Amino acid sequence: MPDCAEASLRGGTRTLPESPLPGLQARCGLSCCDQIVTIDAFARTIALPWRGSHGVCTICDEDEMAARYILSQPVALAVDVAIDEGLDVDALARGLELDHRAIQRTAYMRVPWESFVIFLERMEEALGGELVPAMTRRFVEKNPFSNFARVGGLFCSPQLLYRMANYVFGPMMFPVARFDVEELGSIGFRVMLTLPPDVRDCPVFFRICGEFLRHSPALIGMKPARAHHIFGVRQATFQIDYPPSLSLLARLRRFTDAALASRAFMEELQAQGERLRESYDALQESEETFRTMVERSPDGVMVLHEDAIIFANDALARMLALRGGPELVGERIETLGAPGYDVSGLLREAQEHGEAVALRLRVPEDDTAAAVPVEARALRARFLGRDALIATMRDVREREASMARAIDTDRLVTMGTLAAGVAHEVNTPLGYAQANLEFIDELLEDTPDLRELDAEAQADVLASLRDARKGLERAIEIASDLKEIGREGDVRGEVLDPRQSVEGALRWARAEVLQVARLHMALEACGEVIASRRRLSQVVLNLLINAAHAMSSDRRHQNLVEITTFASDEHACIEVCDNGPGMTPETLERVFEPFYTTKEPGRGTGLGLFVSREIVEEFGGTLHLESEPGRGTRATIRLPQRQAVTSKTATTSAS
Known part of the structure; x- marks a missing residue:
């Protein structure tokens, strides 16, 4: 059997600038043999294989099953916590390859990783959020260097302590995990722990x-370090900032400098040191507060690096029907977008313009679930030393449901307002049809046999039948419009000519407008848009009714309502203008507020313009009002033409 101290470790290697503890002896990390490894033999050359570790001898590293085990010390710590918390340890260990009594008696044992994981999961189920704090307290209390802790900071620096943890004790305890360490000079270090894909x-x-890494300085009597975490399901990254060193060398250097300097300089140096320590403590407290705020935020928060999610809070996970934020870590952001939504491009747009964008996210584990509508904002920042995009996602499902209810309410109120006019619109063609049918009926009473009628009379009968049919078709058309605008349910965008919606609204509002004003129409071609025909008709209808309600029937021949359609800058435009009394600047400023109205009671709810703007913006457009007292009002709807929307989508996807 080769000597482990002489054997080289397999896998990738990285050479350290110095050995952390030259000559220290340690037993093979897997306890599968009695080999004694000299730390100096592997501290200078650190192996980074998937299987095996820095603290495992070459012989054990060749055992395929070895990497599925850990040393018993962490398990013993968990057992101690379970006992302290009054849990039934026998029940926790039932069915597992885990003899908790033997583990507490024996310093070195090999425990299957899966048994350890299940034991922790059962403890977490019993203790909930108290498991991690309890394990941390026990870790600090069960300090093997407790007698050394009071003066440990004078002889052992945080750098040396963490080197021992990262290169020796951590890999020795957990051969199942891969430890990738990046030293950041005197500032701290970054370590990535990765579990192989074939273990739980x-x-x-x-x-x-x-938490163990953060509180490790307590083992030598120092304050906890600042820590940044990114948790995943199989991978986690920890960045640790070293706490201020109290090593003997630092103390001697400080004493020498003070002896050579003036008394005033020494006092200033001490004051600077105190302020530095206070700043460090304040910074650590601020970071903890920030992390707590993010974790408890009702909005979803994610951090992206090169379009990959490196952090997500639990609120975002719950939004997408997942258990926790770590389940999203490692996902590509484009996989979360619902069909037709370029999430990456939209977030960049939000970051560049400093405005919220609307998008929809798919539920990752349920393709049949409805996409989740969110309002997203994004900003650039540094996160754990990397350029990142931080995005917040606000769930707007309840807002959309409330808006849908408001739209339905406004629609029903509008229908009630126009009921009399619609009745007139229906009665006119029906009366026309009835008159023609009565004429034919009288003619048939006098001459039952149509063949006896002369050619002129027969032509009159045919003309009357045609006119009656036209009247009935007109009534059917109005009834169809009534059914369309009164229909409830989800309304999705479709390709349409805006003039279709305008004509539908005019059929409804014509009678209402003509009671108080003349009506002029100029419906030019304006291109196709992506919108809901019914909802766009509802918007135009609201604008026409507002124009009619603003004017008095006493000036019917002077009053004028104009409705026009035209194209402008890749937009389809609809304008409704009136020469009524107009609005004051104060009124104009508030007209889009919900429930704000200047109409007399019974003529409106104050939802019309609020709902209209929401509908137009839902389809990427704008609704703008211009008005002056005594000069009337102009309302302009601008919707992006279909080719402009398609072109923008293609550009965003390619960027």
Whole structure:
């Protein structure tokens, strides 16, 4: 059997600038043999294979099953916590390859990783959010260097402590995990823990490791370090900022500098040191507060690096019917977009313009579920030393439902307002049809046999039948419009000519407008748009009714309502103008507020313009009002033409 101290470790290697503890002896990390490994033999050359670890001898590293085990010390710590918390340890360990009594008696044992994970999961189910704090407290209390802790900071620097943890004790305890360490000079270090794909995942293990790393300085009597975490299901990244060193060398250097300097300089140096420590403590507290705010935020928060999610809070996970934020870590952002939504491009647009964008996210584990509508904002920032895009997602499902109810309410009120006019519109063609049918009926009473009629009389009968049919078709058309605008339910965008919606609204509002004003129409071709015909008709209808209600029937021949359609700058435009009394600047400023109205009671709810603007903006357009007292009002709807929308989508996808 080759000597482990002489054997080289397989896998990729990285050479350290110095050995952390030259000559220290340690037993093979897997306890599968009695080999003694000299730390100096592998501290200078750190192996990074998937299987095996820095603290495992070459012989054990060749065992395919070895990487599925861990050392018993972490398990013993978990057992101690379970006992302290009054849990039934026998029940927790039932069915597992885990003899908790033997583990507490024996310093080195090999425990299957899966048994350890299930044991932790059962503890987490019993203790909930208290598991990680309890494990951390026990870790600090069960300090093997407790007698050394009071003066440990004078002899051991945080850098040395963390090197031992990252290169020796961590890999020795957990051969199942891969440790990738990046040292950041005197500032700190970054370590990535990765579980191989063929072992059971354990998110709580990463959370425990993060707290252990943060509180490790307490083992030598120092304050906890600042820590940044990114948790995934099989991978976690921890960045640790070293706390201020209290090593003997630092103390001697400070004493020498003070002896050579003036008393005033020494006092200033001490004051600067105090302020630095206070700033460090304040920064650590601020970071903890920020992390707590993000975790407890009702809005979803994600951090993206090169379009990959490196952090997500639980609120975002719940929004997408997932258990927790770590389930999203590692996902590409484009996989979350509902069909037709370029999430990456829209977030960049939100970041560049500083405005919220509307998008829809798919539910990852349920393709049949409805997409989740969100309002997203984004900003650029540094996150764990990397350029990142931080995005917030606000769930607007309830807002959309409320808006749908408001639209239906406004629609029903509008129908009630126009009921008399619609009745007139229906009665006119029906009366016309009835008159023609009565003429034919009288003719048939006098001459039952149509063949006896002369050619002129027969032509009159045919003309009357045609006129009656036209009257009935007109009544059917109005009834169809009535059914269309009165229909409830989800309304999706479709390709349409805006003039179709205008003509539908005119059929409804004509009688109402003509009671108080003349009506002029100029419906030019304006291109196709993507919108709802019914809802666009509802918007035009609201504008026509507002124009009619603003004028008095006493000036019917002077009053004028104009409706025009035209194309402008890749937009289809609809304008409704009137020469009524107009609005004051104060009124104009508030007209889009919900429930604000200047109409007399019974003529409106104050929802019309609010709902109209929401409908237009839903389809990417704008609704703008211009008005002056005594000069009337102009309302302009601008909707992007279909080819402009398609072109923009293609550009965004390619960027």
